[in-house]
Amino acid sequence: MILPLKKSVGWRILLGLTLIFCSSANGNDNQPNNDNKPNNDNKPNIVRIAALENTFDVPLVDVEITFKVLYDNILSGYNEKAHVKIYDSFSMMKKAIENGQVDAIVANAPDVLLIEGLIDPDAISSIVTRGRLKQRWLLVTRKDISPGDWKALQGKRLTTSRNVTLGNIVLNVALLEAGFGQSTGFFRSTTPKESPHPAIVDVFFGKADAALVTESALEVAQELNPQIGKRLNVFMRSIPYLLTVNAFLKDFPAGRKENLKDASLRFHELPNGMTLLRLFKAERVNQVTWHDMENVRKLVAKYKRLTKSVN
Known part of the structure; x- marks a missing residue:
């Protein structure tokens, strides 16, 4: 509609x-x-x-x-x-x-x-x-969850911003490669927010365990509240994508x-x-x-291959 x-x-x-x-x-x-x-x-x-x-x-x-x-x-x-x-x-x-x-x-x-x-x-x-044509996707977590420890993140609460079309693909590829399936079955709940900042703040105040946001969004949040950088971890960081x-x-x-x-x-x-x-x-x-989107094309192709292999 x-x-x-x-x-x-x-x-x-x-x-x-x-x-x-x-x-x-x-x-x-x-x-x-x-x-x-x-x-x-x-x-x-x-x-x-x-x-x-x-x-x-x-x-x-x-x-x-x-x-x-x-x-x-x-x-x-x-x-x-x-x-x-x-x-x-x-x-x-x-x-x-x-x-x-x-x-x-x-x-x-x-x-x-x-x-x-x-x-x-x-x-x-x-x-x-913020000086970048392409953005990295980050998975930001509480300090007590070690970066890369997917097992510790399983069954936790995820929050995101609204525009996570590419971010979801990045996250699902990482989960599939780690052998944990896709995010819908990995996290206990997923809560979309109207913008990245509330998603990050939810993790900061313990209302969520992880936030899927861009690198620029995290930088803005840290400028607004420097404590965010001290109390949160970057669990996963992607390569830059358009x-x-x-x-x-x-x-x-x-x-x-x-x-x-x-x-x-x-x-x-x-x-x-x-x-x-x-x-x-x-x-x-x-x-x-189109060359600027070549890594997006490769990411989508990898996602399709991985999902096909587990089905």
């Missing part, structure tokens, strides 16, 4: 990334290309963006006014307007793509790889967070695509752009390639 934009969890975050993906500099002297037929009534072109509801879990303050300013003063420079639909499952998003209802997507890297043939390889981007991907579909008009791609990559140069990026705990948007 399609979630109502203002009622879905994290709608401001997804709408904000849409702006990052489709914004341009205010007062840009360069005239944008436009592959569409002439627009005689001067109405803005529509960019149809599909985003998964669980793609982001960064907490935001209410920034509706900021969005209004960005729409009026930035998007108008290219005569473009973003139309966003938020989906609660990848299958629904994929169906919309196959029906020709989508121009661009915001999704998790493993999901994007499933529709690789529909994506323009020269129009893929992601955000840089998490979230923004991409145009191949059949989106090339001229408009180049304009909007260039605008997103220069978004951090704008005062308003940097303000919005900071709300995402990010610094800029970077262009990426």
Whole structure:
């Protein structure tokens, strides 16, 4: 089903990334290309963006006014307007793509790889967070649980943030390789939180035994409360992976695509752009390639092999 934009969890975050993906500099002297037929009534072109509801879990303050300013003063420079639909499952998003209802997507890297043939390889981007384009997944535990001692963690309580699509694969591969099956049967309970910080805090206060979060999320939590680093262990640390991907579909008009791609990559140069990026705990948007997702592809393939071998 399609979630109502203002009622879905994290709608401001997804709408904000849409702006990052489709914004341009205010007062840009360069005239944008436009592959569409002439627009005689001067109405803005529509960019149809599909985003998964669980793609982001960064907490935001209410920034509706900021969005209004960005729409009026930035998007108008290219005569473009973003139309966003938020989906609660990848299958629904994929169906919309196959029906020709989508121009661009915001999704998790493993999901994007499933529709690789529909994506323009020269129009893929992601955000840089705390100086990193890729993030490590961590399993954070109490100090009394030794790192790597899976037996001591068995039957304990796990807490996670909302966007753990890739993190769950990382965790399940580690468990399968250690001979413990998958996380659903390994932990006594799994409790998702709206953002990483409450997941970490639950472990800190003994409400959970382990939290599955990114390295950046733990760093932020430690900056807010230095005691977290003293009382918690990093039980498991993955290699860096690209998490979230923004991409145009191949059949989106090339001229408009180049304009909007260039605008997103220069978004951090704008005062308003940097303000919005900071709300995402990010610094800029970077262009990426399929090569940047190669280790994600290998991880997913390994997960499939391991699950097949135990079934």
